Amino acid sequence: MNKNGPLALVFHTLFIVFMVAPLAVVVWVAFTPLGYLQVPTTQWSLRWFYAIFENEGFIESFWLSLALGIASASLALACAVPAALALARYSFKARGFLVGLFLSPLVIPSVVLGIAFLRFLTQLNITGTFFGMALCHAVFVMPFVLRLALASITGMDRSAEQAAVSLGATHGTTFRRVTLPMILPGLVGGWVLAFITSFDELTVTIFISSPSTTTLPVRLFNHITQTTTPIVASISAVIIFLSVAAILILDRLYGLDRLLVGSKR
Amino acid sequence: MSFLNLQEISKSFGGFVAVDQFNLEVDKGEFVSLLGPSGCGKTTTLQMIAGFLDPSHGQIMVGGEDLTARPANQRNIGIVFQSYALFPHLTAAQNVAFGLEMRKATQGERQEKIDRALDLVHLSAFRDRYPKQLSGGQQQRVALARAIVIEPTILLLDEPMSNLDAKLREDMQLELRSIQEKLGITTILVTHDQNEAMALSDRIAVMNEGRIVQVGKPHEIYEDPANVFVSSFLGKNNLLAVEVEDISGSKASVRFNGQSLTVPCREGVTNKEAWLSIRPEKVQLTDKGSGLLEGQIKTRVFFGNHWLYQIETASGEFLVYSQNTAVPNTAPRDAVGLNWQADDARLLNMDAS
Amino acid sequence: MSGVLQRKAGIPYWLSLPGVMLFGVMLFTPLIMTFMLSFYTFDFYEGIERAFNLGNYADVLSDSYFYEIFLRTFGYGLSTTVLAVLLGVPEAYILNRMHSRWRAIFLLAIIGPLLISVVVRTLGWMILLGNQGLLNQILIGSGLTSTPFTFIYTDFGVIVALTHVLIPFMVVSVWAVLQRLDPQTENAAVSLGASQFTVFFRVVVPQAIPGILSGSLIVFSLATSAFATPAMIGGRRLKVASTTIYDEFLNTLDWPLGAAIAMILLVAIMTVIMSYNRLVERRYAQVFQ
Ligand SMILES: Nc1ncnc2c1ncn2[C@@H]1O[C@H](COP(=O)(O)OP(=O)(O)OP(=O)(O)O)[C@@H](O)[C@H]1O
Ligand SMILES: [Mg+2]
Numbered sequence: 001m002n003k004n005g006p007l008a009l010v011f012h013t014l015f016i017v018f019m020v021a022p023l024a025v026v027v028w029v030a031f032t033p034l035g036y037l038q039v040p041t042t043q044w045s046l047r048w049f050y051a052i053f054e055n056e057g058f059i060e061s062f063w064l065s066l067a068l069g070i071a072s073a074s075l076a077l078a079c080a081v082p083a084a085l086a087l088a089r090y091s092f093k094a095r096g097f098l099v100g101l102f103l104s105p106l107v108i109p110s111v112v113l114g115i116a117f118l119r120f121l122t123q124l125n126i127t128g129t130f131f132g133m134a135l136c137h138a139v140f141v142m143p144f145v146l147r148l149a150l151a152s153i154t155g156m157d158r159s160a161e162q163a164a165v166s167l168g169a170t171h172g173t174t175f176r177r178v179t180l181p182m183i184l185p186g187l188v189g190g191w192v193l194a195f196i197t198s199f200d201e202l203t204v205t206i207f208i209s210s211p212s213t214t215t216l217p218v219r220l221f222n223h224i225t226q227t228t229t230p231i232v233a234s235i236s237a238v239i240i241f242l243s244v245a246a247i248l249i250l251d252r253l254y255g256l257d258r259l260l261v262g263s264k265r
Numbered sequence: 266m267s268f269l270n271l272q273e274i275s276k277s278f279g280g281f282v283a284v285d286q287f288n289l290e291v292d293k294g295e296f297v298s299l300l301g302p303s304g305c306g307k308t309t310t311l312q313m314i315a316g317f318l319d320p321s322h323g324q325i326m327v328g329g330e331d332l333t334a335r336p337a338n339q340r341n342i343g344i345v346f347q348s349y350a351l352f353p354h355l356t357a358a359q360n361v362a363f364g365l366e367m368r369k370a371t372q373g374e375r376q377e378k379i380d381r382a383l384d385l386v387h388l389s390a391f392r393d394r395y396p397k398q399l400s401g402g403q404q405q406r407v408a409l410a411r412a413i414v415i416e417p418t419i420l421l422l423d424e425p426m427s428n429l430d431a432k433l434r435e436d437m438q439l440e441l442r443s444i445q446e447k448l449g450i451t452t453i454l455v456t457h458d459q460n461e462a463m464a465l466s467d468r469i470a471v472m473n474e475g476r477i478v479q480v481g482k483p484h485e486i487y488e489d490p491a492n493v494f495v496s497s498f499l500g501k502n503n504l505l506a507v508e509v510e511d512i513s514g515s516k517a518s519v520r521f522n523g524q525s526l527t528v529p530c531r532e533g534v535t536n537k538e539a540w541l542s543i544r545p546e547k548v549q550l551t552d553k554g555s556g557l558l559e560g561q562i563k564t565r566v567f568f569g570n571h572w573l574y575q576i577e578t579a580s581g582e583f584l585v586y587s588q589n590t591a592v593p594n595t596a597p598r599d600a601v602g603l604n605w606q607a608d609d610a611r612l613l614n615m616d617a618s
Numbered sequence: 619m620s621g622v623l624q625r626k627a628g629i630p631y632w633l634s635l636p637g638v639m640l641f642g643v644m645l646f647t648p649l650i651m652t653f654m655l656s657f658y659t660f661d662f663y664e665g666i667e668r669a670f671n672l673g674n675y676a677d678v679l680s681d682s683y684f685y686e687i688f689l690r691t692f693g694y695g696l697s698t699t700v701l702a703v704l705l706g707v708p709e710a711y712i713l714n715r716m717h718s719r720w721r722a723i724f725l726l727a728i729i730g731p732l733l734i735s736v737v738v739r740t741l742g743w744m745i746l747l748g749n750q751g752l753l754n755q756i757l758i759g760s761g762l763t764s765t766p767f768t769f770i771y772t773d774f775g776v777i778v779a780l781t782h783v784l785i786p787f788m789v790v791s792v793w794a795v796l797q798r799l800d801p802q803t804e805n806a807a808v809s810l811g812a813s814q815f816t817v818f819f820r821v822v823v824p825q826a827i828p829g830i831l832s833g834s835l836i837v838f839s840l841a842t843s844a845f846a847t848p849a850m851i852g853g854r855r856l857k858v859a860s861t862t863i864y865d866e867f868l869n870t871l872d873w874p875l876g877a878a879i880a881m882i883l884l885v886a887i888m889t890v891i892m893s894y895n896r897l898v899e900r901r902y903a904q905v906f907q
Contacts, residue, residue, distance in 0.1 A: 003715050
């Protein structure tokens with residue numbers, strides 16, 4: 001039912017250009033042969049992509065971000081699944097409070113979280129450790145996992161569980177063989193979303209990273225504010241490629257709109 | 266000349282023909298129902314009259330004017346949608362006011378018309394409620410008030426009762442008919458409920474697979490269906506395979522079970538093999554051996570005002586309704602005879618056309 | 619199953635325990651410590667001193683320098699929100715009217731960037747908006763201007779980039795609402811004589827208001843607490859609350875003052891969110907829900 005008028009389509013086109021242009025231009029610049037951030041017009045080169053592999057700092061940061069994302073998303077998932085079961089299946093006094101608590105990182109400004117973590121980690125003397133950073137990341141990715149876990153548990157048809165129990169399955173078996181497989185897509189979606197959020201995060205992480213534990217976005221940010229070599233563009237281009245791949249997979253797996261809008265009712 | 270004139274309108278979506286050469290003439294003030302099974306193109310037809318869909322072919326004439334190319338917002342046609350489509354952010358009165366505002370009615374005129382319309386649908390007390398705060402029946406009446414307040418040339422109703430429960434539906438049908446008669450407004454109702462169509466309409470257009478199969482007064486169509494589709498879509502009927510011996514004018518003599526019968530016959534019956542259609546309420550149970558057909562009672566069900574019998578005969582199963590006048594002296598497994606007046610049977614072609 | 623379990627009242631608490639412990643240790647404690655930190659004192663030579671005085675708050679609230687920063691912060695927040703509404707709502711409407719295949723593709727193009735690091739997206743705007751940037755090249759090349767416009771390090775540049783970063787939230791939350799509307803209400807309005815224009819403003823927008831409001835809330839709170847975009851496009855001169863806090867913590871090392879600014883930012887944003895929610899609930903409770 002495409003009933004959009006010509007004016008609407010012009011607006012739409014401009015809007016899409018607005019959304020895509022900054023990303024496209026980064027990818028474009030990444031292919032420059034020049035030594036500064038300029039869109040190439042006549043010549044192309046992979047020079048700045050090769051440069052990434054010679055830059056140990058960026059490579060290290062990439063692996064750190066990857067590990068951090070995996071660790072924090074997994075930790076958050078481990079906390080979120082039982083919590084979501086409790087919140088979805090039981091009505092108990094602290095329910096409202098707990099929902100608010102677990103979703104609160106969404107409304108607390110990232111800088112505030114960043115300095116709070118910094119203060120806390122300094123007091124415990126674990127600033128710049130992987131362990132400390134993973135714990136911090138687990139906190140702010142938790143809402144994403146929890147929301148999707150909650151949605152898939154509440155959206156699940158309880159009668160399948162009842163059928164399993166009626167056929168003689170124990171509660172443990174029912175959970176493992178029926179509940180878990182049914183809510184798995186939601187959990188996977190939540191985990192991936194949490195991973196990406198952790199991988200991309202700057203504002204919190206910039207406070208709690210140390211020179212030896214600098215994540216990719218932090219190193220990129222520092223690099224951009226200090227110099228303007230096109231390596232920042234080639235690294236960004238790689239991030240864009242990886243993100244697009246992740247986006248397409250997520251969309252296939254779960255539907256991007258459902259993932260980001262959350263299923264309302 | 267008729268007031269609303271649909272001339273040969275067709276609509277196809279891609280290769281699929283949803284409405285096929287649809288012809289219908291409706292007089293001013295007439296109430297016509299489009300009746301047909303799901304997916305036969307009723308809504309599509311209505312949407313073309315309203316201007317939300319462009320016909321692939323054909324013309325829509327209203328009062329001698331060609332409306333086919335006129336935008337929907339300039340047709341002055343009132344519609345009640347199946348979902349009511351009330352504006353959820355506006356109160357009942359504001360919903361009704363919307364069309365008047367579009368017509369730039371003055372404040373005073375607007376108030377007066379809103380009051381009158383809400384009064385007509387008995388909702389004056391609910392004028393400041395939002396749709397969410399109204400029951401299904403009340404919402405439906407707001408939708409009706411909103412559609413008629415603009416004094417449309419034609420009122421279109423797309424299954425307006427399908428979301429109401431049985432009791433409310435009956436009340437609303439009566440109310441709708443009385444409002445329509447009071448306003449004298451030309452109305453087209455889409456429904457797949459045969460009782461609703463028969464109860465409300467001056468005429469019914471029975472549709473199947475995008476085409477009109479038969480148009481006529483409810484009683485006419487019921488008594489004299491054009492074909493097997495119509496006769497089984499409107500009410501129940503018993504079909505008996507017969508051999509046509511001779512057709513002369515509107516009478517035909519047919520043979521079945523070794524007996525001959527002269528029955529009324531529509532034009533167009535040609536085949537040697539035809540159906541004899543008999544309504545269940547036209548069949549009488551008689552003593553064994555004295556009927557046109559012999560059978561055995563399979564089940565007997567009580568429906569309050571009548572009994573329903575299922576009777577096993579050599580020519581298939583027969584349905585019989587008999588008035589609840591006294592406790593019947595028949596019981597399942599009894600052998601009985603089936604009888605009917607020759608004039609109550611209809612001869613129909615074996616194929617559906 | 620539920621019947622058996624519900625009798626054991628402790629179970630939901632046991633299930634929530636891991637999460638509660640994580641949040642108790644890693645969120646509640648740090649926030650309390652930061653709150654206390656905001657009352658400590660700082661001396662350039664002596665460092666941070668444990669104390670309880672309101673000096674930091676007094677410093678911030680009496681200094682026009684900080685006023686300017688907060689004004690700018692909320693100015694960015696407000697402008698970004700307004701732009702996001704003006705552009706995002708029509709776009710969501712257009713998307714909703716599209717054929718579903720196209721809509722899926724464009725929706726991906728619009729909300730996909732949410733999953734790409736803000737640093738990367740802002741870098742794109744730095745390249746586009748710079749004095750030698752693509753936009754100026756196009757403007758000069760087309761003869762519209764002879765000297766480059768200054769976009770970068772200006773309020774305009776920051777607001778445009780912030781809008782780009784945050785507008786997907788607006789589109790998505792408005793679209794989520796539009797999707798659930800009865801499309802027949804638009805047809806109903808048309809049959810009553812409304813033009814396309816009237817339909818949009820009188821029928822669609824009012825029904826989309828819950829989505830516009832929740833979208834605005836997200837955009838506003840994220841815009842006022844944004845760090846990367848104002849830092850990269852606004853630079854040193856156009857400081858906002860977040861970048862100021864960053865400087866206090868990592869350059870000046872006056873943590874207590876930074877903590878006080880953070881607490882003020884937190885309270886301000888929370889106040890806006892809560893009063894907004896209150897307003898929405900009161901105004902729209904009877905219409906929707
Ligand atoms: N936009 C469309 N694209 C393709 N096919 C369509 C479209 N709209 C309707 N159809 C098809 O046209 C046929 C008629 O549809 P229509 O909605 O008119 O049926 P209807 O008689 O109103 O049925 P119901 O009683 O179920 O409402 C259906 O087979 C339907 O699938
Ligand atoms: Mg229909």
